[in-house]
Amino acid sequence: MNLLRTLCVVTACITSGCASTSMLPKSAAEADFDSGVEGKTGWSKYQETARFDGITTEQAFNAAKIGLGAADFALVSANRDLGVVMGQHGMTMHDWNIVAGVYFRERMGGCDVKVIAEGSKDIGFSGDATSGGWTGRILNGMRSALGRNGAGSTTDSGAAAAPKPAGQGKQ
Secondary structure, eight states: OHHHHHHHHHHHHHHHTSOOGGGSOSSTTTSOTTSOOOEEOSSSEEEEEEEEETOOHHHHHHHHHHHHHHTTOEEEEEETTTTEEEEEEOOOSSOSOEEEEEEEEEOSSEEEEEEEEEEOOOOBTTBOOOOTTHHHHHHHHHHHHTTOOOSSOSBOTTGGGSOOOTTOSOO
16 A cells, blocks of 8 residues: 555656646737747746748748747647647657747737747756757747748848758759
């Protein structure tokens, strides 16, 4: 009986630290696009925002799915009307599991996008080892899907006009 009780307690402790999409906002209306806070914003939480000029919410929705896939996330849910696409990434060398939400809203001739990634709340010798690169990888996948260059900028307007280096892409 004690062994069973111990096993239940250990299982509860292990699974309570796992990341779940329930940790993320459920819609773009719940995501705070205007907080001005980016980077590591919690124990294993990372946020990044970007502006994509000249695209529709339909394009943002499709690019979000592609961006998650480009970062090796499996699609969990997607709802264009709520402005959200969620994905889950399995175990890596540093992460037990990662969930991410991509939120988009139409605004002034384009779309604002916010990516939130949450990792498991594990405690190791080095503390939180969740990689901070997930949000950037997802946004870069979106940029690629939309035919835009330039990582790290908060606005992607005009990036589509940048010429491709010779020998890349279809002629």
